[in-house]
Structures are given as C-alpha cells and as structure tokens.
Amino acid sequence: MDEPVNGSQRVLLRTVDVARESGYSVQQVRDLERLGVIPQAARSSNGYRSYTPIHVHALRAYRGLAGAVGPVAARQMLAELRTETIAQAASAINAVHVRLARERDEALRAQQALRAIQAEANTPEFEQERDAMTITELAGALNVRPSTLRFWEQEGLVAPERVTSLRARRYDLSAIRAARIVAALRGTGYSILAVRQIMGSLHQFDGLGETQRILRQRLDQIASRTLGLLRAGADLAAVVLSDQERTTT
Structure with a gap:
C-alpha cells in the first residue's frame, strides 16, 4: 500500500485516500492516472505515490463527464481543461450542456x-x-x-x-x-x-x-x-482553477 507523504504547504494523499474520496478502487486510480485522466502523482524517494485534492476533484469530474459524453471523450476533455484558459475551459463545458439540451x-x-x-x-x-x-x-x-x-x-x-x-x-x-x-x-x-x-x-x-x-x-x-454533468460541476471548476497559471482571454 502506498504510504502518506507529509507536505508543509499542501495536503498530500495516498492512493488509498484518493480511492476512498473519489469512489474508485486503488487499481482504478492507478489505471486512470496511466490513461491521463488525472495528472501524474508525485513520487517520493522510495517510489510511493503522493496525490493532492485536485486528483480527487479530477476523478469525480471524470465520473460525471464519462456519463455525459463517454469515457474516451471525457479523458480527452479533462486533459484539455488542464491546459486551457478559464474562458476556453468554460466554453468547452458549456458546449457539453448545449449538446445535451439539443x-x-x-x-x-x-x-x-x-x-x-x-x-x-x-x-x-x-x-x-x-x-x-x-x-x-x-x-x-x-x-x-x-x-x-x-x-x-x-x-x-x-x-x-x-x-x-x-x-x-x-x-x-x-x-x-x-x-x-x-x-x-x-x-x-x-x-x-x-x-x-x-x-x-x-x-x-x-x-x-x-x-x-x-x-x-x-x-x-x-x-x-x-444530472451527471451537473454533479461534476464543482469538481470541474476545481480542475479548471487548479494550480496552473491562467489568463482570462
């Protein structure tokens, strides 16, 4: 089992913690990390993974997105949301709502x-x-x-x-x-x-x-x-507002 790693400025989580908070199994967490659904976890000197709350948000967001647009599209969308500006990310999420309404x-x-x-x-x-x-x-x-x-x-x-x-x-x-x-x-x-x-x-x-x-x-x-997309809303916002420098253009 992965061991916890203490951090002075942010909460660090073990794989089992992320699994419990996200509703996925430990193996699913590792698989979804490998597929790029969540960012790569940091590794300690002894090789143990350490995650942050943003990984939990990303996994919860993926659950709702996968139900709304399918797992393949959800993986691609989450990867893009982590690199886009806030305006671009908001537009992409809104497009899913528009598609479902249509x-x-x-x-x-x-x-x-x-x-x-x-x-x-x-x-x-x-x-x-x-x-x-x-x-x-x-x-x-x-x-x-x-x-x-x-x-x-x-x-x-x-x-x-x-x-x-x-x-x-x-x-x-x-x-x-x-x-x-x-x-x-x-x-x-x-x-x-x-x-x-x-x-x-x-x-x-x-x-x-x-x-x-x-x-x-x-x-x-x-x-x-x-409804799945709506439930994912707060977690998607957390992913979009994660610790990356963004512009509003």
Whole structure:
C-alpha cells in the first residue's frame, strides 16, 4: 500500500485516500492516472505515490463527464481543461450542456412527430386524402432529399411500391408512415442500424407505442447524463482553477 507523504504547504494523499474520496478502487486510480485522466502523482524517494485534492476533484469530474459524453471523450476533455484558459475551459463545458439540451429537444420533437402520426392513423379523412405519394411529394413533406428516401429504401427501412413501366416509386399510407417514423428517429440522432432495429420492433410489439417507449428511454438517458454533468460541476471548476497559471482571454 502506498504510504502518506507529509507536505508543509499542501495536503498530500495516498492512493488509498484518493480511492476512498473519489469512489474508485486503488487499481482504478492507478489505471486512470496511466490513461491521463488525472495528472501524474508525485513520487517520493522510495517510489510511493503522493496525490493532492485536485486528483480527487479530477476523478469525480471524470465520473460525471464519462456519463455525459463517454469515457474516451471525457479523458480527452479533462486533459484539455488542464491546459486551457478559464474562458476556453468554460466554453468547452458549456458546449457539453448545449449538446445535451439539443439532444433532448430532438428527442422531444421526435415524440411529437410520432404522436401526430399515431393520431392520423385514427383519422379516416387522412387515409382518403393521402392514400399515396410520389417520391418527390414525400421528400418535400419530410424536408429530405429524394436520394435520402432511396437510401432508406436500400437499407430496408421504407418499402415503396413500383408502378408503371418506368418503375416509378409510389408510397402508400403504410410507406408514408414508415418514412415519417424513420425521419423522426434519424432527426433525433439514431443510427441507421438502430432505426432498422426499431422499425423491426414495430411489427413485433404495439407499433408506434413501442417506438414511443424507446424515445422515452432515450429522454431518461439524456436526463441521467445531464444530472451527471451537473454533479461534476464543482469538481470541474476545481480542475479548471487548479494550480496552473491562467489568463482570462
């Protein structure tokens, strides 16, 4: 076990102390130091590590950041925060908050779009008036390019009919609804693979209700990531204001 090292001007901590205060194990503390999440610990003449409270702050900050943006991005961000000016560091942290807020807004818009689709499914007038669309009409309605609809078709997400000798695409009510669901999911950040899995679930569960459940789950995840970032706030501030000379430019 690492031994404590006494310092006259600042508190010095053993690895076990840092582990206890940060909530990580001793081995995790060493691993995260090796990965650059925290600054290199000072070494005594006999090789024992000695840390300072800033190492604890950095580890706590990493926990919240890793939950918000992922461990790889969190490691990179913490390394950058230790070398940037206060203004630059504050801007980087604010950008994460903005990104999470944007993801939440996109998920909420997708929810609203799916609710509208669900309501239209129970409206006979909609079925009568919009029983089919061309690729140009549907692309315009969804505000996407016709090439995007062709790509979705290639990926098996939307299945239009082919009519006339020119094999022109015709989107019936079922294909229109599928395209709108795909547009809503893609708009909220889901990958093609994830959308394909969700579209497949529509035929296995309760249709749009299952998609709504998945979107609610995504909103819960975004909320959890946001809370993690908020909890890391004071520790991030401590890292930014650590014992480095900084300017406010």
